[in-house]
Amino acid sequence: MVDNMWAIGLHWYGFWIALGVAVWFLLVMSDVRVRALISKDQIINLLNASIIGGLVGGRLLHVAVNWHDYAQWVEVLALWQGGLSVLGSIMGVLLVVWGFSWRNHVALLPLLDSIIVYAPLAQAFGRVGCFSAGCCYGCPTSCLIGVPVCIEGAYGMVHPVQLYNVALLVALFLIVRVLTFFPLPAGMITGVALLGLFIIRFVTDFWRGDREWLNVLPWLSVHQWVSLVGILFCAGGVLWFWLRRQREVV
Template identity: 30%
Template sequence: MNPVMVDLGIIKIYYYSVMILIGMVIGIFLIYKALTKKGFSEDFITDLMFYTIIFGILGARIYYVLFNLPYYSKNILEIFEIWNGGLAIHGGIIGGVLWIVYYCKKKNVNILKITDVLCVSLILAQAIGRWGNFFNGEAHGAVTTLEHLQSLGIPKFIINGMYINGNYYLPTFYFEFLLDIGLFIILILVRKYVKNPKNGLLTGIYFSIYSIGRFFIEGLRTDSLMLGNLRIARVISIILFLIGLFLIFYKQKDTRTNRLKKALDN
């Protein structure tokens, strides 16, 4: 699979970059529409999104580089070559959330109210971005057989793309794409049909379901970022899963209790 979409000599456009850009544009459009509907100003949305993207990309790259430090310490210039891949979603979440917390505190806006909007668009952008991994021939699993891939019902063009250097590989990027699309649908349905949800419900669902799926998919990958003998993505997934459970159950329970007390007081 050729990762270059357009080659103009000194200028090359990579599929990976295009997929990331498409995901960002669609995500920004959906977020702008949702936050505008909730009454937020254009200036607030613009500043929120611009710096969330900046800190998200920086976080994603720094995270990836730190866990590949032996390589990048000898190839410093490659740190800036993000079009070749190497953006870790967990690092992006950390970087983006840090800015969101700061900005919402500064503007006196409920943080979870914002993240509930952002997570719906983020998971869709993640799904689109995973196809960048496909074109780069990365984020795949172990060597397997053609028969095994066919038995899984994987589309033929993906199977063909997973034939790399004489071997077939498990398309773990595709498994995560399916996870992301499924989670996106769940979040849309919850947002549409759950009446008066507490701030943080959608964020909690995003963290918990994505983390469960990523935990198991990570076990199939051959390019995991490692911390000693630990797959760091699995460690982060456990942490985010617990945060997700807290937001789903404790925060929602707290809301129901407050509503009951309010009703009794009246």
């Protein structure tokens, strides 16, 4: 466990998460591409369902990876103990959007393309919250950019891996936002955004100090293996969308 170095860290964590959700909501509400697909009321319904899906998915993957920390099943419901998995939240939200599009007869890929643009930015706010709360901390370092944390009663300097994530997520948001100005096939923006999110998690995990390992596959962390599967799947999807577009042009 990491002893929080800020007395109000937990409150700031919740603040940054809420701010990220609010920014995502406002940007989606103001996006003409989204409003061309669904109404404002539907956007609100989708937001509420996505929050639930993100919490459930994030908690389930976190518990699955850290099952040994939960002797009582009732502890699984205590979201304030242990936390969430970002990758699980992503998968939970994707399932919610799929269900929403099916129930409301909305084309899935155009809907995903229009709302996922702002997901990296929202996640960047969440990572700022991680930094303020002292969770998702980095591995020990002696470099000048190291930040102090208290790990199990011992103080030390670690990589500010949460801020690495913030910088990369903002860069990904800018890249995906620029792509929206090009006539890309449906699903391409979603594929690029998800590919970027999985790559960022895979790479930054090398500097994480709280990585979880599998005994049978010890070379990478659990989340890196999950990210690797996501990278291969999304890269294949992006390639497929691109080749299909090339055939249509020819």
